[in-house]
Amino acid sequence: MFISLRSILTCALLATLPLLPLPASAQEQAPKPVAAKLRPFVDSHVLAGAVTLVASRDKVLDLETVGFADVAAKKPMTPDSLFWIASMSKPITAAALMMLVDEGKVKVDDPVEKYLPEFKGQMFIAEQDDAHTLLRKPKHPILVRNVLSHTSGLAAHSPIETPTLDLFPLAARVRSYACQPLLFEPDGKYLYSNEGINTAGRIIEVVSGQKYEDFLEARLFKPLGMKDTTFWPDSRQIARIAKSYKANKDKSDIEETPVGQLMYPLDDRQNRFPMPAGGLFSSAEDIARFGQMLLRGGEFQGKRYLSEAAVKTMSSKQTPAALKENYGFGYAVNGATFGHGGAYSTNLSVDPQLGLVLVFMVQNAGWRNDDGKKILPAFTEAAVGTFGK
DSSP: OOOOTTOOOOOOOOOOOSSOOOOHHHHHOOOOHHHHHHHHHHHTTSOOEEEEEEEOSSSEEEEEEEEEEETTTTEEOOTTOBEEOGGGHHHHHHHHHHHHHHTTSOOTTSBGGGTOGGGTTOOEEEEEOSSOEEEEOOSSOOBHHHHHHTOSOOOSSOTTSOSOTTSSOHHHHHHHHHTSOBSSOTTSOOOOOHHHHHHHHHHHHHHHSSOHHHHHIIIIIHHHTOTTOBSSOOHHHHTTBOOOEEEOTTSSSEEEOOOTTSOSSTTOTTTOOOOTTTOOEEOHHHHHHHHHHHHTTSEETTEEOSOHHHHHHHTSOOSOTTSSOOBOSSSEEETTEEEEEOTTSOEEEEETTTTEEEEEEOOBSSOSSGGGGGHHHHHHHHHHHHHOO
């Protein structure tokens, strides 16, 4: 879920629930102002822990931690804890593709089949019931802009992407998308689609002549200093990954749960493959650097990554006017604010008007009660209230 910096909601501090107290090490910490807003959620066993970061155009204004990376081991969350950022990978993929657009190597109004011939002649499902399926030719084929804005008609994922999303090479997965009919005519609807963003990642490979992951490393991660952003965390990085949690059976507490969408071991480069729509691991500081680059209109520490026009395009509504959904190219858009969330509740938010980047890093696979939905707004309120002046 993506929360706008301007969608600041008021939430009361939670009353202490009749649960076992947290270890003394957590109680004795004196949280900073932003973490103090999140402490009640840790104390009431709704949230295991979090890393929060607030940055301006030029510097990190605040970096705080609260709670635990591993509750059972009483291991506190640390500033360099790592997280599976899931769909926060999408804006990174979109930025990479827009670098090729800036260079004139890709046009967003080109058909995808120009770069990936396997999509040529793809049909969409016009009618379907238990007795028949009627396919029709769309008014226009999938365009590059469609895969970036979830308006392509491609499904959420392919049948071969089970039980995990990283089983096959990117080229094979994308070919499987082209073998299926579209769920609707391009531009006709909005449907959040991992297939679409993965297809964008494959276009990067074909046009650049590099593996998708190598392009990201060379053009974004290494020059931006995103040293902990990877599809394959190594053994030292794995030790820093915060454990993920979900509600226990009776919803009286939280319990550890593995990331079921990925294959283990995570450092297996032979059998695990990159997923442009949701495979990255990262840290709060790495994501802040990416966010600062966007906040600065595509430039960071004297190096230009994207044109200002590209950032403006990505961060403004690109879904058709007739559709209610506000999505840019790889970014959810809410007024002047843009960013993206991840499946395990991580979030990046960029507000050019306030001049702030907000990074919220947690590992929660769904909250155990409605109080969980108040956590990100509580962080946003505290961060904007403290630094948005």
